[in-house]
Amino acid sequence: MSELAYKVEDIEPAEKDEAAETFVAPLPRISIQAFCATGDVANELQTMAEDRRLSRAHVSVQTGGFDAAIKHYQSAPTPNLLLLELINGPEAMVEELTRLAEVCDSGTKVVVIGHVNDVVLYRDLIGRGVSEYLVAPVMTMQVIQAIGGLYADPEAEPVGRVLAFVGAKGGVGSSTIAHNTAWVIANAFATDAIIADFDLPFGTAALDFNQDPAMSVADAVYAPERLDDVLLDRLLAKCTDNLSLFAAPGNLNREYDLDPKAYDRILDIVRAGVPAVILDLPHQWTGWVKNILMSADEIVITAEPDLANLRNAKNLFELVKQGRPSDKPPRVVLNKVGVPKRPEISPKDFGEALHTSAAAVIGFDPQLFGSAANNGQMIQEMAANAKPNEAFMEIAKMLTGRVEVHRKRASLLAPLMGKLNLKKS
Ligand SMILES: Nc1ncnc2c1ncn2[C@@H]1O[C@H](COP(=O)(O)OP(=O)(O)OP(=O)(O)O)[C@@H](O)[C@H]1O
Ligand SMILES: [Mg+2]
Numbered sequence: 445m446s447e448l449a450y451k452v453e454d455i456e457p458a459e460k461d462e463a464a465e466t467f468v469a470p471l472p473r474i475s476i477q478a479f480c481a482t483g484d485v486a487n488e489l490q491t492m493a494e495d496r497r498l499s500r501a502h503v504s505v506q507t508g509g510f511d512a513a514i515k516h517y518q519s520a521p522t523p524n525l526l527l528l529e530l531i532n533g534p535e536a537m538v539e540e541l542t543r544l545a546e547v548c549d550s551g552t553k554v555v556v557i558g559h560v561n562d563v564v565l566y567r568d569l570i571g572r573g574v575s576e577y578l579v580a581p582v583m584t585m586q587v588i589q590a591i592g593g594l595y596a597d598p599e600a601e602p603v604g605r606v607l608a609f610v611g612a613k614g615g616v617g618s619s620t621i622a623h624n625t626a627w628v629i630a631n632a633f634a635t636d637a638i639i640a641d642f643d644l645p646f647g648t649a650a651l652d653f654n655q656d657p658a659m660s661v662a663d664a665v666y667a668p669e670r671l672d673d674v675l676l677d678r679l680l681a682k683c684t685d686n687l688s689l690f691a692a693p694g695n696l697n698r699e700y701d702l703d704p705k706a707y708d709r710i711l712d713i714v715r716a717g718v719p720a721v722i723l724d725l726p727h728q729w730t731g732w733v734k735n736i737l738m739s740a741d742e743i744v745i746t747a748e749p750d751l752a753n754l755r756n757a758k759n760l761f762e763l764v765k766q767g768r769p770s771d772k773p774p775r776v777v778l779n780k781v782g783v784p785k786r787p788e789i790s791p792k793d794f795g796e797a798l799h800t801s802a803a804a805v806i807g808f809d810p811q812l813f814g815s816a817a818n819n820g821q822m823i824q825e826m827a828a829n830a831k832p833n834e835a836f837m838e839i840a841k842m843l844t845g846r847v848e849v850h851r852k853r854a855s856l857l858a859p860l861m862g863k864l865n866l867k868k869s
Pocket of ligand 2: 618619620643648724725726727
């Protein structure tokens with residue numbers, strides 16, 4: 445394996461790691477009911493109800509504030525989580541919460557959204573058993589984070605981020621970019637990562653990493669109820685210390701018309717084990733591809749600079765953006781730019797049509813990419829100084845919220861020091 449162009453110590457978490465700050469793991473299957481008193485709060489909570497992180501929870505948002513809530517719960521059980529907007533001053537608020545306590549089941553967590561910004565009141569409410577007090581106006585993401593905090597189990601393993609890669613057309617290089625980015629995340633950032641190749645019949649991740657695993661994603665999707673950490677370990681092929689591969693079978697022995705829930709379950713188990721799951725999606729538009737794409741933490745759309753790619757990328761981009769108003773929009777990567785004699789749409793025009801600028805632009809280099817693919821190597825292994833490595837680094841940094849710092853010269857001595865230490869012992 446050739447020297448890495450960048451070393452682990454070159455990279456540090458960004459001072460302000462936005463990706464980590466806004467990361468909220470999917471909420472469990474809880475019931476959440478909200479009673480709002482103002483239109484603004486109702487709008488934000490309505491957006492929250494449709495957010496991907498709450499897709500498993502049963503959420504209802506109603507108006508009428510405290511009066512409607514108390515009337516409702518006199519005859520109905522309270523949910524796992526009650527969000528209540530109270531518009532009165534501190535004294536009335538305390539009185540209302542005392543009345544609410546009479547109808548509230550003991551297991552219910554209560555989050556209050558109020559209009560009084562006062563730390564004494566905050567402490568008083570928390571002392572009375574309110575789980576969280578938020579001051580209006582509230583933003584959707586702020587409420588999601590507050591709720592996420594209530595259900596994050598400090599004992600639990602951190603939940604990994606799902607980074608989904610999809611092509612705007614077939615063959616645009618989405619898988620190549622996914623694999624090379626995963627390589628950077630695992631080797632340059634020293635972050636444990638798994639590539640999950642969900643292109644079951646045609647996926648190339650195993651070929652690209654020169655692996656021939658006996659088991660694959662198919663073994664898990666056909667028996668999702670059997671899948672646990674132990675089985676997952678056996679299904680994974682190790683590419684490097686930090687990078688494992690959950691390969692596609694890559695054959696046509698079966699038709700892969702599977703229950704969409706099987707894919708969800710696999711992702712849940714995989715993401716519980718590592719901080720980064722690189723999801724290589726096929727260029728298809730089925731229910732499960734759409735669901736998985738919409739529920740991913742980050743999405744990278746790879747496109748070539750032509751009209752069909754532009755139309756498809758725009759459709760994908762807008763659908764995702766509309767369906768996930770509280771998330772960052774997908775990243776768009778332009779690949780195979782500069783094919784000789786091919787008329788192309790410029791990155792600038794492509795970006796303008798999508799109202800975003802490309803996260804990375806990668807040139808057409810059939811010799812480099814072709815040799816890497818045929819050798820079962822990453823671009824970094826083939827040619828550490830090749831230009832596309834900068835793009836993979838850029839994409840990896842964007843998706844994980846890392847920044848590069850100056851290289852430490854001391855690392856040059858590390859192999860020598862290692863040898864000396866060995867001799868001493
Ligand atoms: N920048 C590039 N220059 C030249 N060739 C490239 C470039 N990027 C990828 N390729 C080549 O393009 C081919 C298709 O790449 P890849 O399989 O990654 O695309 P894909 O979008 O995942 O395709 P599919 O739709 O089959 O999943 C591969 O042979 C790959 O080596
Ligand atoms: Mg692919």
